[in-house]
Amino acid sequence: MKNPDAQPLAPAPVPADVGIVMALAIEVGYLCDHLRRVRKYTAQTHSIIEGELAGKIVAVVLTGAGKAAARHGSEVLIAGHRPRWIISAGFAGGLDPALARNDLVIPHQVIDLAGNLIAIEASIPNLPGVKRTQGRLLTVNRLIARPAEKAGLRQLHGADLIDMETSAVALLAHERSLRFLAIRVISDDASAELPAEVARMLTHSGSYRMGVALRAIWHRPSALKDFWTLHTRALKAADRLAACIRRVLDVLPPA
Numbered sequence: 001m002k003n004p005d006a007q008p009l010a011p012a013p014v015p016a017d018v019g020i021v022m023a024l025a026i027e028v029g030y031l032c033d034h035l036r037r038v039r040k041y042t043a044q045t046h047s048i049i050e051g052e053l054a055g056k057i058v059a060v061v062l063t064g065a066g067k068a069a070a071r072h073g074s075e076v077l078i079a080g081h082r083p084r085w086i087i088s089a090g091f092a093g094g095l096d097p098a099l100a101r102n103d104l105v106i107p108h109q110v111i112d113l114a115g116n117l118i119a120i121e122a123s124i125p126n127l128p129g130v131k132r133t134q135g136r137l138l139t140v141n142r143l144i145a146r147p148a149e150k151a152g153l154r155q156l157h158g159a160d161l162i163d164m165e166t167s168a169v170a171l172l173a174h175e176r177s178l179r180f181l182a183i184r185v186i187s188d189d190a191s192a193e194l195p196a197e198v199a200r201m202l203t204h205s206g207s208y209r210m211g212v213a214l215r216a217i218w219h220r221p222s223a224l225k226d227f228w229t230l231h232t233r234a235l236k237a238a239d240r241l242a243a244c245i246r247r248v249l250d251v252l253p254p255a
Contacts, residue, residue, distance in 0.1 A: 014057065015057075015084070016050065016059040016081040016083040016084070017057045017058065017084055017085065018057075018059070018083055018084070018086075018087060018249065018252065019060075019061070019074070019085065019086050019087070020058060020059070020089055020245065021061055021073060021086065021087065021089070022062055022063070022089055022090050023069070023090050023164065023165050024062075024065065024090065024091070025062060026234050026235065026238055027089070027090040027238050028049075028060060030235075030238045030241070030242035031060060031089075031241070031242040031245055032051070032060060034246060035051025036051055036052045037051055038051040041080065044076055046061055046062070046076045046077075047062065048076070048081065053245075053249055054246055055249075056249055056252070059080075059081040059083060061074070061076065061077040065164055065165070066164050067139060067165060067168035069165075070088070070165035070168045070169050071171075074086065074168075074169050074172050075172065078172075078178070083178065084178065084179065084254075085178065085179045085180070085181065086169060086173040086179070086181075087181045087182070087183060088165060088170065088180075088181075088182045089182070089183045089184070090163065090165070090184065091163070091185060091186075091237060091238075092105070092137065092162060092163045092184035093144055093150065093163070093187065093189075093190075093192075094150075094160075094186045094188065094189040094190045095138070095150050095151075095154035095159050095160055095161055095162055095190055096154065096190065097189070097190045097191065099131065099132075099186050099189060100186065100189055101186055101187065101188065101192070101233065101237075102186060103131035103132075103185070103186045104129060104131055104132075104184070104186075104240060104241070104244045105131055105135050105137075105183075105185075106124055106130060106133045106135075106181065106182065106183055106184075107120065107132075107134070107135040107137040107160070107182050107184070108120050108134050108135065108136075109136040109137070110136075110139065110170045110182060111137070111138050111159060111167065112138070112139050113141065113157075115157075116171075118167065118170045118171060118174060120180060120182065121179075123253075124181070124248060124251065125251060127244070127247050127248065127251070129243070129244065130244060135160040135161065136157070136160055137159065137161050137162070137166055137167075137184065138153060138157045138159035139162070139163055139164060139165065139166050140164060141164065142164070143164070144162060145193060145194040146193055147190060147191050147192070147193055150162070150190050154190070163184060166182050166184075169182075170182070181252075183244055185237045185238075185241040186237075187237050
């Protein structure tokens with residue numbers, strides 16, 4: 001007998017035009033708000049949101065922070081939704097002093113700490129609001145909080161911005177012969193020093209450890225203002241990122 005209260009199942013996913021890989025829940029929210037005819041799928045430990053945007057079928061996976069998490073989430077996305085394009089999108093730290101907070105960058109190279117370089121072949125025209133459609137993105141293994149360390153990484157690797165996921169996603173796309181693109185919004189510029197508590201708060205899933213936050217506020221009450229400022233800025237950055245992704249989808253060439 002059928003259960004009248006059972007929720008209808010989403011239809012089996014069709015091949016997506018674009019798969020978008022994002023690490024943090026705060027990065028994803030505004031983008032998902034733009035999707036139409038939304039369907040949600042659960043595969044292994046990941047939820048994948050599929051919908052329509054700019055005339056394309058888009059599948060979005062939230063992976064959590066770090067290279068291993070990004071690769072695993074991308075593998076799940078590719079297996080279930082078979083996208084023709086893979087986009088790694090999210091926040092980045094600025095290394096080039098010319099990049100300001102909320103600037104949008106579409107890099108043409110991705111490099112990791114071992115010096116492995118992946119060229120991004122896609123040609124994207126200059127878009128309104130995008131600071132650069134060139135640049136080298138360095139993927140690191142932890143949050144870089146201090147300006148001096150950012151300057152050292154820029155000098156050593158010739159990079160313009162940093163994140164913790166893109167090189168893993170780019171490598172997987174290369175292995176699977178998928179077209180690849182990275183879209184990053186600068187959340188902290190080269191001169192910004194992030195509170196030490198931020199790195200300790202971030203969990204593997206991309207959420208925040210509430211206990212760590214409460215202890216930080218207990219020991220340093222001014223941390224509450226820091227956290228609120230960072231959260232407010234992150235929301236603005238995520239809004240700009242979502243708008244940029246839509247503009248890119250409008251001009252994305254066929255795979």
